[in-house]
Amino acid sequence: MQIDVTELLEETGHSLHLEEEIDYKGHELQDGRAVLGSVVSVDVTLTHLSEGLLELTGTYAADLIVSCSRCLQDLSLELEEELLGLFIPENYEQDIEPREGRYRVEYTGSSVEFWRLIRQDFLVNIPMRPLCQDDCQGLCPECGANLNQNDCGHDLQPEVTDPRLEGLKDIDIESNQ
Numbered sequence: 325m326q327i328d329v330t331e332l333l334e335e336t337g338h339s340l341h342l343e344e345e346i347d348y349k350g351h352e353l354q355d356g357r358a359v360l361g362s363v364v365s366v367d368v369t370l371t372h373l374s375e376g377l378l379e380l381t382g383t384y385a386a387d388l389i390v391s392c393s394r395c396l397q398d399l400s401l402e403l404e405e406e407l408l409g410l411f412i413p414e415n416y417e418q419d420i421e422p423r424e425g426r427y428r429v430e431y432t433g434s435s436v437e438f439w440r441l442i443r444q445d446f447l448v449n450i451p452m453r454p455l456c457q458d459d460c461q462g463l464c465p466e467c468g469a470n471l472n473q474n475d476c477g478h479d480l481q482p483e484v485t486d487p488r489l490e491g492l493k494d495i496d497i498e499s500n501q
């Protein structure tokens with residue numbers, strides 16, 4: 325989503341409030357590890373700090389579809405995140421004080437691209453190992469059945485050690501002969 329900032333650049337201190345929907349539904353992130361399940365609703369303010377430096381503050385919301393890391397079923401994550409960013413004009417030469425959690429995106433001319441900035445925050449919010457439920461049973465290693473939905477009948481119980489037999493482990497069988 326390109327935003328024209330011509331007027332904003334005319335004077336420092338000017339700001340622009342925007343409520344927009346970016347229609348990137350179906351867009352894939354991180355090689356398909358996540359897919360946008362809704363439009364991205366953006367509610368932000370852009371402020372001209374100085375010499376073309378534009379600060380963005382606000383929030384965005386969207387659904388992200390990811391696959392459960394155990395059973396591979398799709399699940400939807402509702403994201404509602406705060407956003408802090410800086411659009412830096414090309415050839416900006418002054419030092420910029422680093423600030424934690426603030427994304428930086430360069431821009432040229434008189435428009436900025438929101439998506440480049442929001443995208444970075446999406447990447448941070450994709451969970452490493454998403455789960456559809458805390459106790460997801462995963463897939464049967466024998467037949468691939470989703471064990472949350474049905475019991476395929478395969479014996480998947482981990483071997484249970486009978487505590488009464490524990491001591492036998494230490495017996496050296498050959499010495500008994």
Ligand SMILES: [Zn+2]
Pocket residue numbers: 392393394395396397455456457460461462
């Ligand atoms: Zn699952």
Ligand SMILES: [Zn+2]
Pocket residue numbers: 464465466467468469476477478
């Ligand atoms: Zn099975």
